[in-house]
Amino acid sequence: MRATSILSGTARTPLIRFVGKRSVPKSIDHSPRVHPASPTGSLPDSFATYRAKAQQHGPLGRSSFNSTVGGTAGAALGPVKPQAGEFFDRAELPSRFGRLPGLRPRLTPLRLAARACSHKRPLGRNIRFSQNV
Numbered sequence: 001m002r003a004t005s006i007l008s009g010t011a012r013t014p015l016i017r018f019v020g021k022r023s024v025p026k027s028i029d030h031s032p033r034v035h036p037a038s039p040t041g042s043l044p045d046s047f048a049t050y051r052a053k054a055q056q057h058g059p060l061g062r063s064s065f066n067s068t069v070g071g072t073a074g075a076a077l078g079p080v081k082p083q084a085g086e087f088f089d090r091a092e093l094p095s096r097f098g099r100l101p102g103l104r105p106r107l108t109p110l111r112l113a114a115r116a117c118s119h120k121r122p123l124g125r126n127i128r129f130s131q132n133v
Helices: 001-009 047-053 062-068 103-116
Strands: none
Touching: none
């Protein structure tokens, strides 16, 4: 498009046309005003009082942050132990929840067949045949 405009030799004309002459107001009122949808209908005394009352996903005040979250080191909280019936590692689960023995060698031919039928990836040199089948 740029090449065509250069070859045509004409200046670019914008697609938006503004009506009237451009004018900048001589004075603008920047004084703070209450928003029409404000629940209180009044401005706060200062930013500090607003910040003390404001909430965004919880209180914004630093005093409440230091007393609850992050006020003490993690080591001071003590050891973390799972409750009864909760497990942190899969190896700690009873054997009935473990992996089934011999399942992987049986699934490999099925995966190869599914891949060959899908035609998304052709069978190639990246396929390894299992000796355990």
